[in-house]
Amino acid sequence: MFEHVLSVMIFLPIVAGLILLLTPAGKGIARLTGLVISFASLILGLDIFFKFKEQAALQFVENVAWIPAWGINYHLGLDGISLFVLLAGAILLPMVYILFSTKEKGYYANLLIVQGAMAGALCAADMVLFYIFWEIMLLPIFFMLGLYGGENRIKATLKITIYTIAGSLLMLASIIYVGVTYHAQFGEWNFAISQMSQLQLAGPVAVLAFFGFMIAFAIKIPLFPFHTWLPDAYTEAPTATTFVLSAIMAKIGVYAVIRFVVPVFDGEFARFALLLAYSGVIGMMYCGITAIAQKDIKRMLAFSSASHMGIIALGVFCLNVQALTGSIYQIVAHATSTGVLFLFVGIIEDKMKTRQIKDLGGIAYKAPVFAFFFAVAMLASVGLPGTSGFIGEFLIILGAIKFNVVIGVLAGTTLIIGVCYMLWMFQRVFFEKTNDRTEGFTDLSIKEGLTFLPVIVLIVVMGLYPQPFLSKIEPAAQQLIASVTKADSMQIAQSTHAQQSDGHTVEKKN
Amino acid sequence: MLTDGLFILFTVFAVTGAAGLVLFKHPMNGAMSFLVTLISLAGLYALLSAKLIFAIQLMVYAGAIMSFIIFVIMFLNIQEEDLPIEEGRFKYLIGGVIIVAPIGLFLSRVIKSFPGADAIITVEGFGEIKEVGLLLFREWLLRFEIVSILLLVSLVGAVVLAGTRRIAK
Amino acid sequence: MIQSYLTVSILLFCIGIVGVISRRNVFTVFMSIELMLNAANLAFVTFARLHQTMDGHVLALIVMAVAAAEAGLALAVVILLHKHKGQLDTNVFSLLKG
Amino acid sequence: MEHNVTFLGYIPLLPLIGAAVLGFLHIGTCNRKPLNEKLYGLIACVGPVLAFVLALRVFLTLKGMPEEARYLSQKAFTWFQVGELDITMGFLADPLSSLMLVFVTLIGSLIHIYSIGYMEGDKNIGKFFAYLNLFVGSMLILVLGDNPVVMFVGWEGVGLCSYLLISFYSEETNNVLAGNKAFIVNRIGDLGFVLGMAFLFWAIGAGGFDFFSLKANAHSLTPGIALAVCLLLFVGATGKSAQIPLYVWLPDAMAGPTPVSALIHAATMVTAGVYMVARFSFIYAHVPVAGEIVAWIGILTALLAAIFAMFQDDIKKILAYSTVSQLGYMFAGVGVAAYSAGIFHVFTHAFFKALLFLGAGAIIYAMHHEQNIWKMGGLKNKMPKTYITMLIGALALAGCPPFAGFFSKDEILFSTLATGHYGIWAIGVLVAGMTAFYTFRMIFVVFHGEPRDQEAYDHCHEAPAVMTVPLIILAVGALFAGFLNLPAIFGGNQLVSHWLAPSLVEHHPHVSIFIEIIAIGASVAAFVVGIRIAYKRFAVGAEEPQFSGFCKFAYHKFYIDELYDGVFVQPYKKIGNAIRKTIEPSVTDAPVTLASKLYMVIGTAFKVFQVGYVRVYAIYMIVGLSLMSLLLSQSLN
Amino acid sequence: MTNDFMLLMPLIIITAGAISLMLVAAFEKVTIEQASFCCMGIFGIAFLMQLSNCITGNVTPYETVFNNMLVISNFTRVAGLIILGCGFFTAMSAQTYFKQNNFCTTEFYSLITFSACGMLLLTMVQELISVFIALEIMSLAIYILVGYDRKNKTAAEAVMKYLMLGAFAGAFFTMGAALIYGGAHSTQFSSIGQFVAENGFFNNPALVAGSFFVLVAFLFKAAAFPFHAWVIDVYDGASAPITGYMATGLKTAIFAVFANFLVADESLRSSWVNYLFYFSVFTMFVGNLIAIGQDTLKRMLAASGIVHTGYLLIALVAVSADNFSGNVILYYLAAYAVGTLGMFAALSYLGGEGEKRKSFDDFKGLAQVRPYSAAAITIFLLSMAGIPPTAGFMGKFFVITSAIDAGQIALAVFGIISSILSMWYYLRLIISMYFHEATDSFEDTTSNGLAPIGTFILAACVLIIGLYPVII
Numbered sequence A: 001m002f003e004h005v006l007s008v009m010i011f012l013p014i015v016a017g018l019i020l021l022l023t024p025a026g027k028g029i030a031r032l033t034g035l036v037i038s039f040a041s042l043i044l045g046l047d048i049f050f051k052f053k054e055q056a057a058l059q060f061v062e063n064v065a066w067i068p069a070w071g072i073n074y075h076l077g078l079d080g081i082s083l084f085v086l087l088a089g090a091i092l093l094p095m096v097y098i099l100f101s102t103k104e105k106g107y108y109a110n111l112l113i114v115q116g117a118m119a120g121a122l123c124a125a126d127m128v129l130f131y132i133f134w135e136i137m138l139l140p141i142f143f144m145l146g147l148y149g150g151e152n153r154i155k156a157t158l159k160i161t162i163y164t165i166a167g168s169l170l171m172l173a174s175i176i177y178v179g180v181t182y183h184a185q186f187g188e189w190n191f192a193i194s195q196m197s198q199l200q201l202a203g204p205v206a207v208l209a210f211f212g213f214m215i216a217f218a219i220k221i222p223l224f225p226f227h228t229w230l231p232d233a234y235t236e237a238p239t240a241t242t243f244v245l246s247a248i249m250a251k252i253g254v255y256a257v258i259r260f261v262v263p264v265f266d267g268e269f270a271r272f273a274l275l276l277a278y279s280g281v282i283g284m285m286y287c288g289i290t291a292i293a294q295k296d297i298k299r300m301l302a303f304s305s306a307s308h309m310g311i312i313a314l315g316v317f318c319l320n321v322q323a324l325t326g327s328i329y330q331i332v333a334h335a336t337s338t339g340v341l342f343l344f345v346g347i348i349e350d351k352m353k354t355r356q357i358k359d360l361g362g363i364a365y366k367a368p369v370f371a372f373f374f375a376v377a378m379l380a381s382v383g384l385p386g387t388s389g390f391i392g393e394f395l396i397i398l399g400a401i402k403f404n405v406v407i408g409v410l411a412g413t414t415l416i417i418g419v420c421y422m423l424w425m426f427q428r429v430f431f432e433k434t435n436d437r438t439e440g441f442t443d444l445s446i447k448e449g450l451t452f453l454p455v456i457v458l459i460v461v462m463g464l465y466p467q468p469f470l471s472k473i474e475p476a477a478q479q480l481i482a483s484v485t486k487a488d489s490m491q492i493a494q495s496t497h498a499q500q501s502d503g504h505t506v507e508k509k510n
Numbered sequence B: 001m002l003t004d005g006l007f008i009l010f011t012v013f014a015v016t017g018a019a020g021l022v023l024f025k026h027p028m029n030g031a032m033s034f035l036v037t038l039i040s041l042a043g044l045y046a047l048l049s050a051k052l053i054f055a056i057q058l059m060v061y062a063g064a065i066m067s068f069i070i071f072v073i074m075f076l077n078i079q080e081e082d083l084p085i086e087e088g089r090f091k092y093l094i095g096g097v098i099i100v101a102p103i104g105l106f107l108s109r110v111i112k113s114f115p116g117a118d119a120i121i122t123v124e125g126f127g128e129i130k131e132v133g134l135l136l137f138r139e140w141l142l143r144f145e146i147v148s149i150l151l152l153v154s155l156v157g158a159v160v161l162a163g164t165r166r167i168a169k
Numbered sequence C: 001m002i003q004s005y006l007t008v009s010i011l012l013f014c015i016g017i018v019g020v021i022s023r024r025n026v027f028t029v030f031m032s033i034e035l036m037l038n039a040a041n042l043a044f045v046t047f048a049r050l051h052q053t054m055d056g057h058v059l060a061l062i063v064m065a066v067a068a069a070e071a072g073l074a075l076a077v078v079i080l081l082h083k084h085k086g087q088l089d090t091n092v093f094s095l096l097k098g
Numbered sequence D: 001m002e003h004n005v006t007f008l009g010y011i012p013l014l015p016l017i018g019a020a021v022l023g024f025l026h027i028g029t030c031n032r033k034p035l036n037e038k039l040y041g042l043i044a045c046v047g048p049v050l051a052f053v054l055a056l057r058v059f060l061t062l063k064g065m066p067e068e069a070r071y072l073s074q075k076a077f078t079w080f081q082v083g084e085l086d087i088t089m090g091f092l093a094d095p096l097s098s099l100m101l102v103f104v105t106l107i108g109s110l111i112h113i114y115s116i117g118y119m120e121g122d123k124n125i126g127k128f129f130a131y132l133n134l135f136v137g138s139m140l141i142l143v144l145g146d147n148p149v150v151m152f153v154g155w156e157g158v159g160l161c162s163y164l165l166i167s168f169y170s171e172e173t174n175n176v177l178a179g180n181k182a183f184i185v186n187r188i189g190d191l192g193f194v195l196g197m198a199f200l201f202w203a204i205g206a207g208g209f210d211f212f213s214l215k216a217n218a219h220s221l222t223p224g225i226a227l228a229v230c231l232l233l234f235v236g237a238t239g240k241s242a243q244i245p246l247y248v249w250l251p252d253a254m255a256g257p258t259p260v261s262a263l264i265h266a267a268t269m270v271t272a273g274v275y276m277v278a279r280f281s282f283i284y285a286h287v288p289v290a291g292e293i294v295a296w297i298g299i300l301t302a303l304l305a306a307i308f309a310m311f312q313d314d315i316k317k318i319l320a321y322s323t324v325s326q327l328g329y330m331f332a333g334v335g336v337a338a339y340s341a342g343i344f345h346v347f348t349h350a351f352f353k354a355l356l357f358l359g360a361g362a363i364i365y366a367m368h369h370e371q372n373i374w375k376m377g378g379l380k381n382k383m384p385k386t387y388i389t390m391l392i393g394a395l396a397l398a399g400c401p402p403f404a405g406f407f408s409k410d411e412i413l414f415s416t417l418a419t420g421h422y423g424i425w426a427i428g429v430l431v432a433g434m435t436a437f438y439t440f441r442m443i444f445v446v447f448h449g450e451p452r453d454q455e456a457y458d459h460c461h462e463a464p465a466v467m468t469v470p471l472i473i474l475a476v477g478a479l480f481a482g483f484l485n486l487p488a489i490f491g492g493n494q495l496v497s498h499w500l501a502p503s504l505v506e507h508h509p510h511v512s513i514f515i516e517i518i519a520i521g522a523s524v525a526a527f528v529v530g531i532r533i534a535y536k537r538f539a540v541g542a543e544e545p546q547f548s549g550f551c552k553f554a555y556h557k558f559y560i561d562e563l564y565d566g567v568f569v570q571p572y573k574k575i576g577n578a579i580r581k582t583i584e585p586s587v588t589d590a591p592v593t594l595a596s597k598l599y600m601v602i603g604t605a606f607k608v609f610q611v612g613y614v615r616v617y618a619i620y621m622i623v624g625l626s627l628m629s630l631l632l633s634q635s636l637n
Numbered sequence E: 001m002t003n004d005f006m007l008l009m010p011l012i013i014i015t016a017g018a019i020s021l022m023l024v025a026a027f028e029k030v031t032i033e034q035a036s037f038c039c040m041g042i043f044g045i046a047f048l049m050q051l052s053n054c055i056t057g058n059v060t061p062y063e064t065v066f067n068n069m070l071v072i073s074n075f076t077r078v079a080g081l082i083i084l085g086c087g088f089f090t091a092m093s094a095q096t097y098f099k100q101n102n103f104c105t106t107e108f109y110s111l112i113t114f115s116a117c118g119m120l121l122l123t124m125v126q127e128l129i130s131v132f133i134a135l136e137i138m139s140l141a142i143y144i145l146v147g148y149d150r151k152n153k154t155a156a157e158a159v160m161k162y163l164m165l166g167a168f169a170g171a172f173f174t175m176g177a178a179l180i181y182g183g184a185h186s187t188q189f190s191s192i193g194q195f196v197a198e199n200g201f202f203n204n205p206a207l208v209a210g211s212f213f214v215l216v217a218f219l220f221k222a223a224a225f226p227f228h229a230w231v232i233d234v235y236d237g238a239s240a241p242i243t244g245y246m247a248t249g250l251k252t253a254i255f256a257v258f259a260n261f262l263v264a265d266e267s268l269r270s271s272w273v274n275y276l277f278y279f280s281v282f283t284m285f286v287g288n289l290i291a292i293g294q295d296t297l298k299r300m301l302a303a304s305g306i307v308h309t310g311y312l313l314i315a316l317v318a319v320s321a322d323n324f325s326g327n328v329i330l331y332y333l334a335a336y337a338v339g340t341l342g343m344f345a346a347l348s349y350l351g352g353e354g355e356k357r358k359s360f361d362d363f364k365g366l367a368q369v370r371p372y373s374a375a376a377i378t379i380f381l382l383s384m385a386g387i388p389p390t391a392g393f394m395g396k397f398f399v400i401t402s403a404i405d406a407g408q409i410a411l412a413v414f415g416i417i418s419s420i421l422s423m424w425y426y427l428r429l430i431i432s433m434y435f436h437e438a439t440d441s442f443e444d445t446t447s448n449g450l451a452p453i454g455t456f457i458l459a460a461c462v463l464i465i466g467l468y469p470v471i472i
Helices: A002-022 A027-051 A080-099 A105-123 A127-148 A153-186 A204-220 A229-236 A239-264 A266-292 A297-317 A321-352 A368-381 A388-403 A405-412 A414-430 A446-464 A467-501 B002-023 B027-047 B051-076 B089-112 B129-138 B141-162 C002-022 C026-051 C055-085 D010-029 D037-063 D095-118 D125-144 D148-166 D173-207 D211-220 D223-240 D249-255 D258-267 D269-279 D288-311 D315-335 D339-366 D384-398 D404-418 D422-447 D454-459 D465-485 D495-503 D513-538 D549-555 D557-588 D590-609 D614-635 E002-026 E032-052 E074-100 E107-124 E128-146 E153-184 E189-199 E205-222 E229-237 E240-262 E266-292 E297-318 E327-350 E371-385 E391-405 E409-435 E451-467
Strands: A059-067 A072-078 D072-082 D085-093
Touching (some): A002 A105, A105 A127, A127 A153, A127 E391, A153 A204, A153 A229, A239 A266, A266 A297, A297 A388, A297 A414, A321 A368, A321 A446, A388 A405, A388 A414, A388 D072, A405 A414, A414 D173, B051 C026, B089 C002, B089 E205, B141 C055, B141 E128, C002 E153, D037 D125, D085 D148, D095 D339, D095 D465, D095 D495, D125 D258, D223 D269, D223 D288, D258 D269, D258 D339, D288 D422, D339 D404, D557 D590, D614 E153, E002 E074, E002 E107, E107 E240, E128 E205, E189 E266, E205 E297, E266 E409, E297 E327, E327 E391, E371 E409, E391 E451
Antiparallel strands (some): A059 A072
């Protein structure tokens, strides 16, 4: 079984979810199934983590021919980059089943499906397979948002779905373009990502294809200015969906940039890195500033999440090891901190029946444990040293400075922008005087407390002892950066060469 | 010379008949006018030495199909007031001619690619019933057979759409 | 000579088209289509003469048969329509639109 | 000599453990049955006191080492390592940090003890002590960090504690706002710190990012980068140490409990900036321009804060501005490369300012949380111990020889003079006079004259021993700490300067004794003038003045808070609101929504073409055919 | 000989079945229920026969007797398979449909079978006039089926529109055939191809004009812009099973013959590719624009059918005449067929008496009342929208891949944009079904018929074909 561990991680939840949907199982059974399966995934995930070797190559590979005529394979594998996103999902998802115990069957079933699909997107080493999982990921979100969302859920659902699908379809065109180019250059059909770095892509169409990929991922992440679906969707979605969206799915966008764009479009990536970096950093500032004006905690967190995603994305565009590693690390850190914050807001909403900041206050006195956990997550989210948020943010800023001083300085403002809205919100919600509504706020139950405890501990542990994580990320990051810098220098060489010998192109070795 | 004269005659009749079909308000007048065209066409077929087609044109088309159409027109007993009020008919006709003009021009260019001279008949018995029949039942057999299926469908259709219907239980 | 016949054919064909697009009477429209088929038949026969093969005749024959089949069905439809509205104006039948 | 030791890490760890235990106990019990307050106090004191003991051990160990090899380090574990960046969770004790270590733990311990009394009866005492312990731990990490990043951990940690403690009475919105302000302003400074670190790393960090390696590689810094690093780091320092332009948070920070003001906002945390500049003296020494800027900003801050302090009527605000002012001195000192002078002033200031704050705390405690000096008066009879200790503190602050403040301040002023910064020196002397004035204005108004609020006066009483004992200990410090660095002119041998020398890169200019005498004379004269004016105005029967003109302007702190609010805070909020209300829905979202709407509209409009008339459908076909025919005619050969 | 006979067996079975059903109808012994089973049986047997005819390569059965009229290749075989499947499921839907609608006679099934006969012929014929005959067999049968409900005004209107425009297009086809006959001396595809290969395409205006008119007729039947307008009204007027049949079987047959005609010669194909490009783009976009404004399901599906025609045209543009396999077209057709058939099968039993539920709003809250049906419909819609893991996605993937591979990058991009535009109206139904409260109890919908079973089988097919595209 263990050589197929990735398949198990993908299909166990999906199959379970489908079975739940197709059988008249009750909600209790559904929740129990979800719980058991998510814990199974967690155990498998941890096992993978400990068996993972610190090297750049793909591990736990499975490769079976699927559509041989088109060179499409069922090809799975993990590297240091995907490992962590996968792990973040595996660790966080069991919490949802514990915390939200009274939802519909479809709620749990969809969660299971989305879990499997996300694992699939992360493990896929074939572009078509990736695309398939990438799209499947959206479906449960669509249904959860539409079925269990808030008042304006339909508008939000339509927006997120069409937005995301529009992006994905552009990506599909790009994937196909890449595959076809491979076919043209090497005479065989192949969509395996590991082969694509050999491609010699140039010309305006390659740029278009690059943007096809980038727009898809920019929408998922979301990068400014493609973020406009996010506030509505995050706000209207049920907590678990928002949690999944912010904690894991957005990260898959970043992951996908690293995995699919950087190796294939190394030249274009290097060319447009600055533009993209500006997009990331402007998005960070824009969403951060917008967050302070929000009246709804969830919406505020949504913008906060977008703001952080901007900086995480920036880390990828900086083209150096520190920033890239920081980005990947921050993916996990942000997943734990912001994800947990969304869950906390869900708890507040469940208990208080409101998310309006003005209706809350003084929760800290009524619920010290809750407030403490919230504060830790919040501090991690603003990047306080000693929490997981710092390491990633620091590395990204460090890398950004090397990449471009202006961007580095702008990226640094995240330190300030983040605290502004977070403290403001914390003050209104947790401090000040209690009101009639919050008077009855009960603290986390033992069960809830124990659910959150591991993540809170993880936040601190990741802040204090990040090395075991970083050492697994770094080889893959090094390899990627090496490939991009090679392309970059090659481009320079090419352009100088072209001046001398009139467009004589340098052949890449296969 | 005679053939040329006949050709011009038939052509004038055919085109006038066709124009009448399009221009007459009452379908009965149109049908009569169309009949003139069909008969003229038969004449043209004869001029082209298509004897079988000439005969069939007269018998099947001008005879059977047209009488069927006229029968239905009569059967429906269409009065003047039943006819659609087509006041802008001529506007539409002129517009139609304008729209169709490019197609006509295009087709006339196509025609120019064919030789203008008469093609002398070299084949023995060209257009004779026997020769055409042989061809029809030898090389074009299957087409001929599947046409029967088509006619069958048409038959069933007529029954289903216009005949009395027994709703099965 | 071939060109002349073809010109007649084209002329009839175009008149047929004009009839179809400018008239609202079901019968007229239907007969215009028949006219177009006849124009095609004339072309078939003319080409048969040009190529000295009788395939054209056979084709014309088959077209006639098809036209007959179509005519049968078309008239059945005309009767059906007349039953519904008592009119033969194509514009009367515009329930389905938008 | 073995440099690697294993106990350095315990110094911050002990208070941190204390914080964890206290926090756990507090959270566990606060909404049920609260534990005994004394228990909290006891647990809280364990960490800092043990840390103090360890700090002494460190100090003594160092003392036993040869002067050039005086350092101890502990590399606990590799914290994070990415590419050429290699950050160790490491601690370093050298003379500089050991000095800081000793007084931080000492004052920390004293204030913990004092707090047992001061916080009596507060139901959140557990939380208070947890924060306080956390603070001490963070401060010790800051001091001990062997590389800038570890230092930054402490740096932000103390910022966090500062925030938590300022907003300790969190039911009052203003307190929380003050806390927010402190954290946010500190964060602005932290941005500078981080950026400075980043620049430093990319310049010379590849060879190791700990202070030793940096020091060794500092010579390869280009002047431009070095200047940038210095200024960025100094931005960090202005945030933490409340210098222009980021000083605004410190006066507001007085919203926290008084021991907090004493510990964090007077003695320790706020001096972190000075410590940091001294730590990076190996870079600052290379870039005189940077030092110049630091010195000027420092002295201008000193002046500005002194002006404000003269018109305040809240006892803690007076002390707060005084702290800002004194911090300005310190920066003036480190700016002119007199690092040891700056650090020495940090050291002495810690004693007397903590003393003054604790004294003020005792008064506030006695007056039932009354802080306005114009509601006090004649308290010297009621609270003699407090009076005397505070008087000592005041004298030290005002720079009266031979109190601690005199020597340290004089050292700084002398250094400015010696390095030829006459402008700075002149302002420094002026500020010294003003310091004397506002300090004694406070003393006179509070302790002398007639009671202004009779009822409060009647109820007030001397503080309990837990509070007065630390006062006394600190008073002793304020009295004698100055002698530790007695300059040669008074027959001393500058113990502190010599002790610090291995850690710092500084050159002691050799100047004539004449200049030294001028410096001392001017300081003393300024003190005398200041105290004289204060006596004349406030010693007897002064009433709360109504300010006008410049005084009113100064009373309102030059409206700088309002200015910041108007220039930064409100626009920021306005932009946020504008984005929420207009930009987000109608600009960024507009292309998407509009495209979607347009699509719908066109789609609906398109229904027109489906007219339902069969003839029209035929016309579509023919139109299409016609157009194609035209096209095809073109392509025919 | 026997081999040839076996290859033609499905066609023979269908024809014989059609005739026997017609004869049976003359006697009033057979109920429509039984007739539907007979029809299914005929299709089923033919389907299995077709499946068993898995011989690769091109075969010209009875070459001398049929005068090269029929060619059977893998392409035609699979196309036939799709058509037979369509017939089978249409009969299945009809069985349930006529439990609620009472205008059926036994001839109905006979006509379905007749039209399948025409479609099968259409896939195989390699000669223009045979194409015309096959086209007319198929069309006439479908005209009748469209207008089968004589009491229904809309059905009568639909058949009038379809018949008139269909005959109109047929007239163009004949004229085109005549011109090609004039230009290329023959109406055989192979001879035409040979002639073009020898003499060039644009050098022969008659051939250009002729093939243009022939293409017009094909485009009309496939409902490409600007010959699309009829399709919406006709689909709307026809009964649900027939609409499904028209949308799938007919389209499959047309595209089969379209492809066969185009690949007769490479220069013929490449000359038309530039024009087909525009047809394809306009078809997709106009289809989308029409679909977005529709409120009734059938009209929306009709419009979406136009869009799918656009995709199929992309595939046609991208086929290569040399080494033609048609896999992409067939896969897309199959994917489209299962999705659309499934949709209409579901509409057949959910529509209620007289198809009273027709608009999006009528299906509000279906998921609460009939969750499995709603799920199946969702799968079909996702497939049509091209979202993985459905067959529609794979179809779209192959189409776009082949387009890019053929160098038609712009076309691929337009295809993608059109897919994005199509999301709105597909999602709209899903949203109606799932995210709104149920206002209708759907109690009158019979669930004891075969249509629900057919729906679920098709839903499974959508996923299976999507996940194992190798089987096509």
